[in-house]
Amino acid sequence: MSEYQVTNPATGEVEATYPTANEQDIQQAIKKADDAYQEWQKTSIGERTDVLNRIADIYDKRRDELARIIATEMGKPVAQAKGELGLVAQIYRYYANNAQELLAPNTIDVDQGSASVKKLPVGALLGIMPWNFPHYQVARFVAPNVVAGNTIILKHAPQCPNTAEVIVDILKDAGLPDGVYNNVYATNDQAATIIEDSRVQGVSLTGSERAGQAVAKIAGGALKKVVLELGGSDAFIVAADADIAQAVQNAIVGRFGNTGQACNAAKRLIIVEDVYEPFVKGFTDAVRGISAADPMQEDTFIGPMSSVSAAENLQKQLDSAIQDGATVLVEGGMTKDKAGAWFAPAVLADVDSSMNVYSEELFGPVAVIYKARDIAHAIEIANDVPFGLGASIQTQDADLAADIADKLEVGMVYINTPSGSEANTPFGGVKRSGFGRELGTLGITEFLNYKLIRNKTSA
Numbered sequence: 001m002s003e004y005q006v007t008n009p010a011t012g013e014v015e016a017t018y019p020t021a022n023e024q025d026i027q028q029a030i031k032k033a034d035d036a037y038q039e040w041q042k043t044s045i046g047e048r049t050d051v052l053n054r055i056a057d058i059y060d061k062r063r064d065e066l067a068r069i070i071a072t073e074m075g076k077p078v079a080q081a082k083g084e085l086g087l088v089a090q091i092y093r094y095y096a097n098n099a100q101e102l103l104a105p106n107t108i109d110v111d112q113g114s115a116s117v118k119k120l121p122v123g124a125l126l127g128i129m130p131w132n133f134p135h136y137q138v139a140r141f142v143a144p145n146v147v148a149g150n151t152i153i154l155k156h157a158p159q160c161p162n163t164a165e166v167i168v169d170i171l172k173d174a175g176l177p178d179g180v181y182n183n184v185y186a187t188n189d190q191a192a193t194i195i196e197d198s199r200v201q202g203v204s205l206t207g208s209e210r211a212g213q214a215v216a217k218i219a220g221g222a223l224k225k226v227v228l229e230l231g232g233s234d235a236f237i238v239a240a241d242a243d244i245a246q247a248v249q250n251a252i253v254g255r256f257g258n259t260g261q262a263c264n265a266a267k268r269l270i271i272v273e274d275v276y277e278p279f280v281k282g283f284t285d286a287v288r289g290i291s292a293a294d295p296m297q298e299d300t301f302i303g304p305m306s307s308v309s310a311a312e313n314l315q316k317q318l319d320s321a322i323q324d325g326a327t328v329l330v331e332g333g334m335t336k337d338k339a340g341a342w343f344a345p346a347v348l349a350d351v352d353s354s355m356n357v358y359s360e361e362l363f364g365p366v367a368v369i370y371k372a373r374d375i376a377h378a379i380e381i382a383n384d385v386p387f388g389l390g391a392s393i394q395t396q397d398a399d400l401a402a403d404i405a406d407k408l409e410v411g412m413v414y415i416n417t418p419s420g421s422e423a424n425t426p427f428g429g430v431k432r433s434g435f436g437r438e439l440g441t442l443g444i445t446e447f448l449n450y451k452l453i454r455n456k457t458s459a
Contacts, residue, residue: 004161004185009075009304009341010295018161021185026193029182033124033151034199036179041121041149045099048147052096054174055143056089059135066135066166068296073160074131074307075341076258077300087421088139094423095143095444102444103148105453113456120449121149122225123201126194128215130207131157131306132261138167140427141204144444146180150201153194155186159307188214196222202447205229206263209432227436227446229263229428231361232389234419235382236266237404239375239395240274246416247394248282251367254392254418256290256345259302260365261310263433264390264412264419267362269369270378276371280329280349287330287345287367305341305364314364318346321357321368326350332365359385375404383409388431390419411437 004018021029040048059066067081076084095102108115127141134157142152156164164183171181186194195203195218202225205215212230219226236254238247254266271279295303305311315334322328332346345365351358362368372378382391390412395401405413411429414420421427421439428437436446 003158012339032179037151049096056092059089071295075304090423099147126203128205134163228434230434232263242394311341324355386432389429389433
């Protein structure tokens with residue numbers, strides 16, 4: 001049985017199956033990427049940026065079609081899928097517009113002669129990408145590395161094989177030379193083989209902690225550079241002076257966008273006690289008004305979860321929290337009388353550090369609300385988890401926001417807005433949320449050879 005198949009989460013039906021790669025496929029992909037690198041690195045940055053601009057144009061033209069494929073594969077509502085695809089086009093254009101400057105050599109002042117640092121590609125790279133943002137995750141790895149002159153081997157999530165195939169077509173139609181991007185329907189063992197191959201120079205993974213640990217171990221043993229974007233349990237802090245209505249709206253979007261299946265979702269809502277009651281009332285009233293619906297409808301906010309297994313795992317976490325003593329503010333959970341991966345949003349309170357859910361990532365439409373005595377206590381709660389991806393702060397006091405932001409142990413902080421992503425801002429975290437950065441000026445720096453050219457010849 002193939003690992004790669006499209007199982008519509010709205011119906012539970014298998015709609016397409018794709019053959020898993022064999023060993024010959026893997027070796028061919030590595031060879032093609034390595035061979036293509038020998039030529040691609042010699043092309044001008046201008047030639048590469050032209051390709052990126054054409055990729056962006058194709059994404060704009062095919063947005064509606066691609067959104068429906070996303071909805072079919074992993075249940076994302078089509079309106080949100082179109083938003084993802086719009087961001088993808090922005091990412092390709094950002095690196096097309098800025099690559100010349102980002103890849104320009106740096107000059108160093110020296111006492112005698114000259115010194116400069118060139119920013120050069122390193123070779124073939126492996127990307128291991130997840131299902132929750134199936135085009136965006138690929139774009140933020142591919143765009144900076146392809147424009148830098150590297151080549152790509154891409155292992156997409158097994159439940160997104162149609163998207164993986166479509167990406168190949170888009171890049172080909174944009175004029176990317178054969179072998180610069182290579183899709184493989186690989187197993188985890190085959191991914192390990194790719195990482196260990198001497199022709200592959202690095203690996204980037206977005207996924208779970210467990211996957212990150214496995215990849216980091218293999219890459220470390222092979223002395224390969226690795227970038228990891230892993231889980232998150234982002235805090236959403238509401239200060240006493242916050243605009244409560246706006247904070248509620250931001251929390252709804254931040255927690256339940258993409259049906260709660262985002263690494264940087266607002267998973268822990270930490271409210272200072274002065275405004276705890278009005279926030280909780282506003283938030284729970286809003287959640288009760290949300291129903292999971294057909295992801296193909298433009299006005300759907302929450303669709304099914306990505307798979308039945310994902311919904312079942314989240315249900316186990318929800319049941320465990322309730323059994324351990326958490327208070328249910330909004331009842332939710334798997335829909336038993338309907339085929340597919342349907343999960344009604346739930347809200348919990350009174351979760352403490354004795355419960356497993358306190359330090360786990362809830363990857364789906366379950367929100368946990370904490371009451372903080374004051375801002376200092378809110379920061380303490382926010383930092384008291386093994387993750388450090390992002391956080392959001394709701395306050396009208398700019399100085400207070402800056403002070404909180406400085407004290408949060410995370411890679412990204414958003415003020416008076418839900419956590420998000422933009423083409424020109426870096427994305428990544430600390431602690432068990434991984435290491436390395438994608439997007440923005442930093443996203444192109446991870447897989448480069450910074451070659452020093454030192455010339456002591458007198459002028």
